[in-house]
Amino acid sequence: MRHDVRRYCAVGMLVIGMCLHAVAGSSAETSPWVVADIDKLPKDDWGNTVRYGRDLMTRTFALIGPEVADPAMRLSGNNLACSNCHLEAGTKQFGLPLVGVYSDFPNYRARSGSVGTIEDRIQGCMTRSQNGKRLPPEGAELTAMVAYLKFLADGYKVGAATFGRGAGAMPELSRAADPVHGAEVFGQICAICHGADGLGKRAGKVGDAGGYEFPPLWGPDSFNDGAGMNRLISGANFVHSNMPNGANWRETVLSPDDAWDVMAYVQAQPRPHFAKVASDFPKGLEKPVDTGYGPYADGFSQDDHRFGPFAPIRAKIKALKADGAVAK
Numbered sequence: 419m420r421h422d423v424r425r426y427c428a429v430g431m432l433v434i435g436m437c438l439h440a441v442a443g444s445s446a447e448t449s450p451w452v453v454a455d456i457d458k459l460p461k462d463d464w465g466n467t468v469r470y471g472r473d474l475m476t477r478t479f480a481l482i483g484p485e486v487a488d489p490a491m492r493l494s495g496n497n498l499a500c501s502n503c504h505l506e507a508g509t510k511q512f513g514l515p516l517v518g519v520y521s522d523f524p525n526y527r528a529r530s531g532s533v534g535t536i537e538d539r540i541q542g543c544m545t546r547s548q549n550g551k552r553l554p555p556e557g558a559e560l561t562a563m564v565a566y567l568k569f570l571a572d573g574y575k576v577g578a579a580t581f582g583r584g585a586g587a588m589p590e591l592s593r594a595a596d597p598v599h600g601a602e603v604f605g606q607i608c609a610i611c612h613g614a615d616g617l618g619k620r621a622g623k624v625g626d627a628g629g630y631e632f633p634p635l636w637g638p639d640s641f642n643d644g645a646g647m648n649r650l651i652s653g654a655n656f657v658h659s660n661m662p663n664g665a666n667w668r669e670t671v672l673s674p675d676d677a678w679d680v681m682a683y684v685q686a687q688p689r690p691h692f693a694k695v696a697s698d699f700p701k702g703l704e705k706p707v708d709t710g711y712g713p714y715a716d717g718f719s720q721d722d723h724r725f726g727p728f729a730p731i732r733a734k735i736k737a738l739k740a741d742g743a744v745a746k
Contacts, residue, residue: 493559585652600679708724
């Protein structure tokens with residue numbers, strides 16, 4: 419399906435798509451979506467720490483970005499905000515929300531092959547999505563981020579299903595995603611905000627630590643190739659549930675096919691390299707099927723893993739596990 423971007427602008431991006439009803443294997447809401455009210459927190463040490471954590475999520479570039487005045491605070495390697503991926507300060511359903519996330523940790527992480535803490539997860543975002551450095555373990559910034567996540571988990575039980583987490587789960591393609599068609603969709607729908615070159619639109623000017631009005635999707639100031647957003651399933655579902663700006667999981671704009679293809683185009687573009695990707699997923703058969711970098715234990719190519727289709731890869735992994743294969 420082709421789109422006329424002028425029509426979207428004329429009607430204020432009136433949504434036309436279908437509702438998304440499935441996520442993480444669930445077809446119905448299993449728990450209410452409750453977001454604690456940060457404005458009700460007192461102005462004491464706890465309340466101020468939680469609010470600083472929220473500020474770090476929404477103004478990452480201004481507080482710990484590469485252009486801040488204090489060199490010691492230049493911890494993020496790009497001028498993105500955490501909320502460029504975790505929408506609405508991590509509170510939007512299917513916008514990679516952080517609501518309830520704190521209650522999931524510690525947990526087993528296939529990427530490291532070990533049990534990790536919430537602090538480990540934050541540090542992973544810093545070095546991958548923010549393409550930067552690990553936060554000082556005893557510093558105010560890591561403490562504040564953990565406090566904010568704890569605040570967003572208020573009322574959520576450990577291990578409880580939370581409808582609205584993640585980015586959604588639209589049907590997968592039986593074909594490979596098509597970055598050529600995705601380039602057409604990008605030019606018609608996405609370029610109006612992110613630019614024809616995909617490098618985003620600055621809120622101010624380079625060097626002012628002002629971040630972006632619309633973030634870059636590739637290039638030197640974007641997330642690196644080790645980030646979770648650099649996986650097709652995660653990225654395409656995020657786009658389908660949230661883009662263009664104003665869409666949501668109940669009222670989508672892009673068709674599933676267009677969302678798969680446009681994210682394939684985005685992921686085919688150059689971005690910073692994460693030097694330690696080769697050590698990710700030490701148990702190779704636990705590697706997500708859409709991981710865009712090797713090594714692979716299933717015999718499929720890098721393009722197969724980047725663009726799909728994924729059903730044959732899953733079938734092969736299942737067979738290897740059944741045969742007792744040990745991936746190195």
